[in-house]
Amino acid sequence: MSADASAERFHAHFQEVVRSQLVSVNQHRTRTMRAIVGWWSVLVPVLLAIGYGLMQLDLSGDAGKFCFSVWFFGLFVALIVPWTKYYDPFRKSFKQQLIAPLIRAYRDGMTYAPEDSVKRDEFDDSGMFRERSLTNFKGEDRVDGCIGATPFHFSEVDAENVTSSGSGSNKKRHTYPIFRGLFYVAEFNKDFNGTAYVLPDRAQRLLGSVGQMLQSGKSPYGELVKLEDPEFEREFVVYSSGQVEARYILSSAMMQQLHALKMRTKKKLRIGFANSRLYVAIASGKNHFEPRLFREIQRSLFREYWDVLDIFVGIVEELNLNTRIWTKS
Amino acid sequence: MACFAPGGLGADAMTTTWWLIGGGALALVVIGMFNTLVRRRNAADNAFAAVDAYLTMRYDLIPNLVATVKAYAQHERETLALVVEQRQQALAGNLDVDARVRLDNSIAHGVQRLMALGEAYPELKASHNFQQLQRALNEVEERISAARRAFNACVLELNNAVDMFPINLVAGIAGFKRRAFFEAPEFARGAVRV
Numbered sequence: 001m002s003a004d005a006s007a008e009r010f011h012a013h014f015q016e017v018v019r020s021q022l023v024s025v026n027q028h029r030t031r032t033m034r035a036i037v038g039w040w041s042v043l044v045p046v047l048l049a050i051g052y053g054l055m056q057l058d059l060s061g062d063a064g065k066f067c068f069s070v071w072f073f074g075l076f077v078a079l080i081v082p083w084t085k086y087y088d089p090f091r092k093s094f095k096q097q098l099i100a101p102l103i104r105a106y107r108d109g110m111t112y113a114p115e116d117s118v119k120r121d122e123f124d125d126s127g128m129f130r131e132r133s134l135t136n137f138k139g140e141d142r143v144d145g146c147i148g149a150t151p152f153h154f155s156e157v158d159a160e161n162v163t164s165s166g167s168g169s170n171k172k173r174h175t176y177p178i179f180r181g182l183f184y185v186a187e188f189n190k191d192f193n194g195t196a197y198v199l200p201d202r203a204q205r206l207l208g209s210v211g212q213m214l215q216s217g218k219s220p221y222g223e224l225v226k227l228e229d230p231e232f233e234r235e236f237v238v239y240s241s242g243q244v245e246a247r248y249i250l251s252s253a254m255m256q257q258l259h260a261l262k263m264r265t266k267k268k269l270r271i272g273f274a275n276s277r278l279y280v281a282i283a284s285g286k287n288h289f290e291p292r293l294f295r296e297i298q299r300s301l302f303r304e305y306w307d308v309l310d311i312f313v314g315i316v317e318e319l320n321l322n323t324r325i326w327t328k329s
Numbered sequence: 330m331a332c333f334a335p336g337g338l339g340a341d342a343m344t345t346t347w348w349l350i351g352g353g354a355l356a357l358v359v360i361g362m363f364n365t366l367v368r369r370r371n372a373a374d375n376a377f378a379a380v381d382a383y384l385t386m387r388y389d390l391i392p393n394l395v396a397t398v399k400a401y402a403q404h405e406r407e408t409l410a411l412v413v414e415q416r417q418q419a420l421a422g423n424l425d426v427d428a429r430v431r432l433d434n435s436i437a438h439g440v441q442r443l444m445a446l447g448e449a450y451p452e453l454k455a456s457h458n459f460q461q462l463q464r465a466l467n468e469v470e471e472r473i474s475a476a477r478r479a480f481n482a483c484v485l486e487l488n489n490a491v492d493m494f495p496i497n498l499v500a501g502i503a504g505f506k507r508r509a510f511f512e513a514p515e516f517a518r519g520a521v522r523v
Binding site for chain 1: 376379468472473474475476478479481483484
């Protein structure tokens with residue numbers, strides 16, 4: 001879909017479906033916000049007063065530890081319970097009433113599952129993040145679709161590596177983020193064996209030819225592949241299980257298309273080719289398809305989510321994934 | 330001082346030691362350069378073998394293609410006979426690299442002409458067999474192109490080593506030479522971008 005056609009389609013959907021619901025959604029948002037802030041304004045001062053009282057009592061030893069633990073737990077509950085009780089239903093209804101129709105309107109046949117995500121195995125099997133092993137995985141806002149012969153899906157993903165050190169009371173938990181953002185999976189149009197990974201090129205950008213020498217060292221993603229397109233090489237570094245396979249996947253046209261995708265998204269992109277699939281990870285740093293609570297919900301919010309769909313659904317067309325002139329049909 | 334004390338190393342011995350250390354370091358550098366050249370030459374040979382493997386896949390498809398085209402386009406006997414003959418020459422394998430490259434380019438051109446016959450013979454174009462062959466050939470051609478690009482990348486690395494100082498000194502003595510790049514045949518330039 002061209003940018004103009006997409007903008008027109010968004011405008012039509014906004015006028016027909018979203019606009020009429022904006023007032024009621026904002027009323028619901030205000031009620032939710034007032035309820036949460038109301039509970040907080042009662043519970044938090046009370047708990048702060050209790051905390052101040054505990055400090056005055058000058059408790060020490062195990063009794064002191066116990067009292068402050070209970071107080072912290074109380075404060076945590078006081079902040080979380082009203083939020084869960086009021087925000088979650090508002091969030092659910094926002095997604096059902098406005099986000100699901102928005103996604104259906106983007107393209108016929110697309111589906112939206114707010115509580116579902118790309119599967120953990122799928123994320124792990126992609127081999128896109130090999131620096132740390134995956135321990136914690138969660139996700140939401142799964143979108144499924146099919147353009148021509150190419151099925152695709154994507155969702156938000158939050159993947160972490162959690163380790164612990166020490167023992168007993170000195171035990172410490174360390175959390176390392178692996179990936180937070182949107183993760184996209186599509187059927188690739190060529191059959192291939194092995195893997196190829198297109199990663200952001202930090203070393204060459206920072207250190208020039210010295211950086212390139214460093215990249216030639218052993219990588220968990222395979223051997224370094226130096227490709228012919230200088231613009232592509234400036235943005236990305238490619239690792240693959242084989243030099244020929246990498247070039248079979250990354251034809252000259254594909255390199256230009258990936259470069260154009262990077263320029264359009266203006267985000268840090270990781271692209272993987274494995275299991276006859278294409279994977280794209282965009283570290284967006286935002287929680288998408290969510291309502292706002294403390295600011296008015298306006299047209300711009302829906303336009304922002306429409307732009308996310310433009311990027312991900314557009315990948316199939318932008319990378320010509322529907323071109324089926326090879327043995328894979 | 331300890332080193333000039335009786336039993337310590339004299340000035341001559343020190344000089345000899347430094348010469349030995351310098352000579353050893355130089356030998357290591359030369360060995361490293363030689364090994365780099367060998368690695369790059371082997372990589373180029375290996376990449377050439379990959380091109381060869383995919384060219385063989387193309388040859389394997391030709392008999393099927395000829396049989397399919399013959400069934401629908403009997404007036405194209407000359408083109409068919411030429412492709413078959415060229416395939417046999419290539420399989421005979423007694424050609425030098427330049428002649429082989431020329432022959433492969435000619436075969437590629439012939440195969441492309443056979444595939445283009447689909448436009449002139451609608452029944453041929455509609456045939457399931459022809460469509461399957463078209464897909465298989467597209468895949469093989471793209472793999473050949475990828476293997477050639479990989480070969481050219483290896484040749485670039487080798488040629489850089491052969492030309493650059495000081496590794497070119499080792500290359501000259503050891504008889505390493507520049508290699509020619511694969512160039513896309515004229516008819517294949519400007520092919521459909523996918």
